[in-house]
Amino acid sequence: MATFQRHRLTPWILLAPQLAVIAVFFFWPAAQAIVQAFYIEDPFGLGHEFVWFENFARIFTSFEYLRALGVTALFSVSVAVGAMSLALLLAVQADRVIHGAHSYKTLLIWPYAVAPAVAGVLWMFMFDPNLGLLSAGLENLGIGWNHRVNGGQAMLLVILASIWKQMSYNFVFFLAGLQSIPKSLLEAAAIDGAGPWRRFWTVTFPLLSPTSFFLLVMNSVYVFFETFGTIDATTGGGPGGATRTLVYKVYEDGFEGYDLGSSAAQSVILLILVGLLTLLQFRYIERKVQY
């Protein structure tokens, strides 16, 4: 690579804004989170004590934390499975039809632009116990709906809103993946007598596995972090913690419970989880390069 050599100062001027921003708003706070995780602080800021791993021990023996872990896991799996299978089904249809694939893309892509909190509000209206369309429909079937008191229903509400929003993201990637599969492969399979169903499972689906794996990671990351807005706007983590995810708990403990040590320790655990997810993703990229 050709480079500019006799410029000592210029690269530093170019890098200065980026380095300044990440130093002040990234490295400094991240370091503080790690340090804080080993202290117990008085809620009124009067004193603090170094406690080694006590905060972590407290977290992992806390029923509330383990419950939040379970909620996050269930939430992630539901959104990943729901959004990905629906997206794959639609992407395959859009890839099949010669006319209109582009229009369908436009008609399906827009929910991606909707804020997670707004998505939550739209679905909350559909399920409003007084006048919601879907809750009224369920009422007719003999199912009473009130996500303000029923934890399972509250969970279903945030899952549906998240699938609705995440589907378009998955759709874009699946469609791009499908369009990059050589048509000659499918034609060869057809000549050998494989029907559409068989062609999909033996040719298309295996070729899409890198995309699927990547999307699995991205959907989990989405549920971990972005769904905070959906949850806060609709259920507020409730009822009784039924929709309290790990990130929501970090927020609650830090900003409402003023348990800074625990909140910081939870941040560190999340940091490690995200680190692992990122590593997984790099393995995926490496594998892809080898093709």
Next chain:
Amino acid sequence: MRYRRRGLDITSHTLLILCVIVFFLPVWMAIVAATHTQSSLYTGVAPFWFGSEGFGNFLAVLSDPVGRLGTDATRLLVNSTIMALGIAVGKITIAILAAYAIVFFRFPFRMLCFWAIFITLMLPVEVRIMPTYKVVAGLGMLNSYTGLILPLIASATATFLFRQFYLTVPPELLEAARVDGAGPWRFLRDILLPLSKTNIAALFVIMFLYGWNQYLWPLLITTESDYMTVVISLKRMLTSADNLVPWHTVTATALLAMLPPVIVIVLMQRYFVKGLVDTEK
């Protein structure tokens, strides 16, 4: 292609159209509800067809203070726009410069800088909220646009996209520019920036949506309604009601909150899809 089947095509279209309708249904219900009065909404199940208010509810939330918020939706939309544009422009600017330094210069600690930027990819703001909040409070940036924007610029996605792109620029271009006596700033302005136009557009869409749709950060640092964004105002509207949710104004505000990003994504769909598929790979 002789293996295509007509019957299946019809099934495909039906399925797609059905899903398009189902996906649009919540938005349709919101549009309809926003044209009703509160009392006409609460007569039974939410209506399927427009009510008597027309654009009345929209105009009302845009001009009068909404609920207990103490501010109108115009202010909220302006705040969201400033935040989204600030994040998009800020990120793209610092990313172009930083990636340029890393790819086109050789200097001590270059790899260290690279890794320092790289590692920020792993930590979204949600993971380090408490200490970041303290830093911003310490700098006196609570309830300010700088406080809303700067901490969210501190991630490296854009820097990476530009790095990847710069690496594909043929080295001959730089040689030629140097032979012609162009310095680094000139090369950046006259050659690299024009080449990056598509990438800039793609990143702009992604970062604008990212900024507009932020939730946790603005929730923490805006305690005054003058700096509140439209996305976080929704929760206050939902809870500020006495007993019945004022769905006619909530849906109107929700629609206003989703309109700008949806317009951006539909108009710039080509760039958006390219940017999305490129950044994530």
